[in-house]
Amino acid sequence: MAFHEVRFPDAISRGARGGPERRTQVVELASGDEERNASWANSRRRYDVAYGIRRADDLAAVVAFFEARNGRLHGFRFKDWADHKSCLPSGTPSPLDQPLGTGDGVRTAFQLAKRYASGGQSWTRAITKPVAGTVRVALGGTEQLSGWSVDTSTGLVTFGSAPAAGIPVTAGFEFDTPVRFDTDTLDVTLDLERLGSIASIPLLEIRR
Incomplete structure (x- = not known):
């Protein structure tokens, strides 16, 4: 298989x-x-x-x-x-769309994910098949144009150096x-x- x-x-x-x-x-x-x-x-x-x-x-x-x-x-x-998409179907993915986690100064890999929320409830879906060339990543609200890579066969985002402790990691993307x-x-x-x-x-x- x-x-x-x-x-x-x-x-x-x-x-x-x-x-x-x-x-x-x-x-x-x-x-x-x-x-x-x-x-x-x-x-x-x-x-x-x-x-x-x-x-x-x-x-x-x-x-x-x-x-x-x-x-x-x-x-x-x-x-x-x-x-x-990480945003609404009519929108354009933004690097601030979806939270992937928070830096701790050690962790370098973050899984792409999409959160579905309604009222006070939510469910988070792991995204494993992002579309090449569509992924955008931000640290602490600032888009990162380099220093990271994404595996389009697993949806894993890997940074060259670990995001500092307390820094939010977010991303926007299209996916299959x-x-x-x-x-x-x-x-x-x-x-x-x-x-x-x-x-x-x-x-x-x-x-x-």
């Missing part, structure tokens, strides 16, 4: 359907009350990209991509057009979601005009 650092075609992913999934156990008591327990600490995203196929050429591109990944065997990058096909079969239907269609092409986020 391997991960291929290649992105699913943008023209097709733009029309995909899907989003985050949670796993919650709900037990209904005899009184009618219920108890709820989260089975997963983190969400997992599911998509169906069949909705993005509009032409015969799109169909051919998906079949080729599927074959090159060996079905479910190898993972790949996917652009979730509803959630692919690591996924795999959730089927080993593409059921292609050829219509009368020979354009062809596929009823469903499920993708599942890879969590490590």
Whole structure:
């Protein structure tokens, strides 16, 4: 099993359907009350990209991509057009968008992350597939144009020298979601005009 650092075609992913999934156990008591327990600490995203196929050429591109990944065997990058930036979808990533941690004078590596907040609650998602050339980093509110690097296959930002104690580390970026096909079969239907269609092409986020 391997991960291929290649992105699913943008023209097709733009029309995909899907989003985050949670796993919650709900037990209904005899009184009618219920108890709820989260089975997963983190969400997992599911998509169906069949909705993005509009032409015969799109169909051919998906079949080729599927074959090159060996079905479910190898993972790949996917652009979730509803959630692919450290800021709002309509905005431009800023180096102040997301907190990565606080310097302690020793630590040099920080994981890219995105925080989702509503009311007094929040959840932080590790970002492992940033888009090359989009990552911007700041220390104490000042953008750093050098002195750091980012591994686009893991999302790990590494500084040449450790940020001083108490200094906030922040970043802005675009990112992809690591996924795999959730089927080993593409059921292609050829219509009368020979354009062809596929009823469903499920993708599942890879969590490590």
